[in-house]
Amino acid sequence: MTVLEARSVVKSYGPTPALRGVGLELAEGEVLAVTGPSGCGKSTLLHCLSGILQPDSGEVRYRGRPLDAYSEADRTRLRRTEFGVLFQFGQLVAEISAAENVALPLLLTGRSRAEARTAARDQLDRLGVAEAAESRPGQLSGGQQQRVAAARALVTEPGVLFADEPTGALDQLAGEKLLGELVRTARERGTSVLLVTHAPVVAAYADREVVLHDGVVDASGLGTGRLGAGARTGTPL
Numbered sequence: 001m002t003v004l005e006a007r008s009v010v011k012s013y014g015p016t017p018a019l020r021g022v023g024l025e026l027a028e029g030e031v032l033a034v035t036g037p038s039g040c041g042k043s044t045l046l047h048c049l050s051g052i053l054q055p056d057s058g059e060v061r062y063r064g065r066p067l068d069a070y071s072e073a074d075r076t077r078l079r080r081t082e083f084g085v086l087f088q089f090g091q092l093v094a095e096i097s098a099a100e101n102v103a104l105p106l107l108l109t110g111r112s113r114a115e116a117r118t119a120a121r122d123q124l125d126r127l128g129v130a131e132a133a134e135s136r137p138g139q140l141s142g143g144q145q146q147r148v149a150a151a152r153a154l155v156t157e158p159g160v161l162f163a164d165e166p167t168g169a170l171d172q173l174a175g176e177k178l179l180g181e182l183v184r185t186a187r188e189r190g191t192s193v194l195l196v197t198h199a200p201v202v203a204a205y206a207d208r209e210v211v212l213h214d215g216v217v218d219a220s221g222l223g224t225g226r227l228g229a230g231a232r233t234g235t236p237l
């Protein structure tokens, strides 16, 4: 079943075209890599698919319903409960602990403080950073910070996890460990993942790869059904 779909999505920044008619489908539980050279439109596509940016034309559908059809309040709720977002730099709140950072999305959706704290600790544990719970982001390594950010993106048990170069700021070992955990957690829960990257070693964790070139899907890279060794075996490459 298709969870998320882009239909003929066009987006420009002033005179600069970023997406020139992109169509794409993300299936339930699928890990899809969006790759392509710098400037081809990967981040813009992620922002359009996650409702952060509105396309100039075309549409994005979540579970069959166009994002345009949601009221502003419903779209905000959708982004808070159904979508998890992880960027290259985790963008944690510096003044509060890791556990409090992870609890934030749950507090925003009205869950009790006690419930949010328990779920946050559980999520940190799943991502292998339980020991970081009481530390502030500045006291953690880059790899730990990114795991905390991943825990925050997953704590609401979203339908779709959007990850934009999630390991771009990490060394290779830390990056591959994080990817392994992310993909494992997503698979356990049936979460779909849209993984934007320019790194083949990262794309290898996906079930399928879509290649963008100059704002359009490169037909030669479509539907290659590429299944990376990491995804197949669950072990790092």
Ligand SMILES: Nc1ncnc2c1ncn2[C@@H]1O[C@H](COP(=O)(O)OP(=O)(O)OP(=O)(O)O)[C@@H](O)[C@H]1O
Pocket: 013, 016, 017, 018, 036, 037, 038, 039, 040, 041, 042, 043, 044, 045, 198
């Ligand atoms: N805020 C912006 N204002 C103006 N132009 C932008 C903006 N964001 C992106 N662009 C342009 O849109 C095009 C697509 O950019 P985008 O960031 O989506 O590509 P990308 O594939 O994610 O690149 P990278 O891999 O370098 O992050 C590029 O030409 C870029 O310069």
